[in-house]
Amino acid sequence: MVRRWAQALLCLLVTVAALGAGLATPAQAAGVMDGYDPGNLISDASFFNSGTMSDSAIRDFLASKGASCVAGPMPCLKDYRVDTPATPLTEYCAALPAVSNNSAAGIIGAVARACRINPQVLIALLQKESGLVTASGGQLTATAYARATGAGCPDFQPCDPAQATFVLQVYGAGERFQRYAKYPERFNVKARTTNQILYNPDTRCGRASVYVANQATAGLYNYTPFTADAAALSAVVGEGGYCSAYGNRNFFTTMKSWFPAAMTGSTQAPIVPSPTPTPLGLVIYAGHVQGTGWQRAVADGAMAGTTGQSLRLEALRLWVDYFTKGLTARGHVQDVGWQPWVTSGGVVGSTGFNRRLEAIEFKLTGQLAALYDIRYRAHVSGIGWQPYRLNGATAGTTGQARAIEAVEVELVPKTVAITYAAHVQNRGWLPPVTSGGTAGTTGQSLRLEALSLHLPSGVPADLVEWRGHVQDVGWQPWQGSGTDIGTLGRGLRLEALEVRLKGTAATTHTVRYRAHVQDVGWQNWVADGALAGTSGQSKRVEAVQMTITPRTR
Structure with missing residues (x-):
């Protein structure tokens, strides 16, 4: 059985906050990844060692991690108590006696001993699945306790109501790991062999080839069958991209941060990813729909949500994986009003409160804002599809008690406001010009000796690369637009140039340019790495014009 994916999206935020609170600097945060090996997340000796903590040590640990906890609808984990029934002996775990007014620490300790599992593992599992160890206030819900370890909660299916108590969640986790160990042939991920492990429940994201070194790691992957992709690993304890999954990464980082002595023996076997799939789109988004939960993600103008079913959209998540x-x-x-702004991957709206999402606003900054507009529209109850909105305008309604039922979102490429300047024979640097302007001179028989190019603020210089063909030098190396092409102080003519875009911008934009050449005049426009000017003809370039515009769809 595996944990519920939607639950993972939310408890990631709790886990990140909990780990981040104890890590004062980025270097300390990065340190929790030291020794990370996707094929050897923890040794068998450590994972199955039930004697690492006494009940009193567990109690003290929960109290320290929950020191600032304020009770919500449910008590803090350190204060949680419940009557636990007797549990009979099974082929996986020893019998548990009935206990009145049992504490969370008592339940964790008893299950650890009965199922021969390290109690530290159970604590880390609770944290990465539900965040209960550090949860406070509104995070302490009956649902969080009913799904405390994710046991009996398959992806995209309802949780098993027969396991919806805290004690059965903890017991169910311990029992499952012993089941994986006793009958390894029944489960997908096996020890001491190479396994194909998904990055994400969305199979479009691909999978990695991972040599799984031991049963403990195989059990973790059978429980949570996803491995961290490069974006999740780069984020350390934060959020990567749409295709990132965090369960096993967060188990490792939680154990490394809270119980470092348990995390030894990594062989540092490398992860061997399959060919990286192309991201699903420029902007990826998923809707959380009334009665359905999280839908499969869509991208670039496709519809998230529903129409014609009178179902409210309760939340959205958006990613820009190319950036x-x-x-x-x-x-x-x-009943809430406007929420704070969130960034890529954050939740807009709410889940678990049966509240309608009534309006949305999306904005771009930096490189994205220089290259694209964000365009979106909402399908609203009683209205239907509204007109498209752009760049921070409100889609939906406020003050009308109307639900958004569906949305469409896309990034629309726009002309990039570039600036460039020419260094001309006997004149030096001329004033810079903007997109499409003439840099250099015409009708004066003056050679162009060098060119500079500047992109908008926030756009990295290496988004554009170019090179020049110079008299007596030939072609210069390709270099980012932050470096001039041509020469200064040598009296050499620039004879040709080539310019091209890199990365995602090359798929959505085109760079067009042309040269005014000695004895030729203005040549035709060329684009995307083609030659403007001449080579082998000893003719000077006298002026250039350049634009970066959206590709024609």
């Missing part, structure tokens, strides 16, 4: 940052979003929620 590390630059998307912000916020939602107006029933």
Whole structure:
């Protein structure tokens, strides 16, 4: 059995906050990944060692991690108590006696001994699945306790109500790991062989080839069958991209942060990823729908949500996987109003409260804002599809108690405002010009000796690369636009140039340019790495014009 994916999306935020609170610097945060090996997350000796903590030590640990906890709908984990029934002997775990007014620490300790599992493992499992160890206030819900370890909660299916108590969640986890160990042939991921492990429940994200060194690691992957992709690993304890999954990464980082002595013996066997799939789109998004939960993600103008079914959209998540940052979003929620802005991967709206998402606003910053507009529209109850909105405008309604039922979102490429300048014979640097302007001279028989190019603020210089063909030198190396092409102080003519875009921008934009050449005049426009000017003809370039515009769809 595996944990519920939607639950993982939310408890990631709790786990990140909990780990981050104890890690004062980025270097300390990065340190929790030292020794990470996807094929050897923890040794068998450590995982199955039930004697690492007494009940009193567990109690003290929970008290320290929950020192600032404020009770919510349910008590803090350190204060949780319940009558636990007797549990009979099984082929996986020893019998448990009935205990009145049992504490969370007592339950964890008893299950650890009965199922021969390290209690530290159970504590880390609770944290990475539900965040209960550090949860406080509104995070302490009956649902969080009913899904405490994710036992009996398959992805995209309802949780088993027969296991919806805290004691059965902890016991169910311990029992499962012993089941995996006793009958390894029955389960997908096996020890001491190479396994194909998904990055994400969405199989479009691909999988990695991982040599799993031991039964403990195989059990963790059978419980949570996803491995961290490069984006999740780079984020350390934060969030990667749409295709990132965090369960086993967070188990490792929680254990490394809280119980470092248990995390020894990694062989540092490398992860061997399958060919990286192309991201699903420029902007990826998923809707959480009334009565359905999280839908499969869509991208680039496709519909998230439903129409014609009178089902409210309760939450949205958006990712821009081609870029590390630059998307912000916020939602107006029933009985809440406008929420704070969140960045790529954050939740807009709410889940678990049966509240309608009533309005949305999306904005771009930095590189994304220089290259794209964000365009979106909402399908609203009683109204239908509204007109498209752009760049921070409100889609949906406020003050009308109407639900958004569906949304469509896309990034629309736009002309990039570039600036470039020419260094001309006897004149030096001329004033810079903007997109499409003439840099250099015409009708004066003056050679162009060098060119500079500047991109908008927030756009990295290596988004554009170029090279020049210079008299007596030939072709210069390709270099980012932050470096001039041509020469200064040598009296050499620039004879040709080539310019091209890199990365995602090359798929959505085109760089067009042309040269005014000695004895030729203005040549035709060329694009995307083609030659403007001449080579082998000893003719000077006298002026250039350049633009970066959206590709024609």
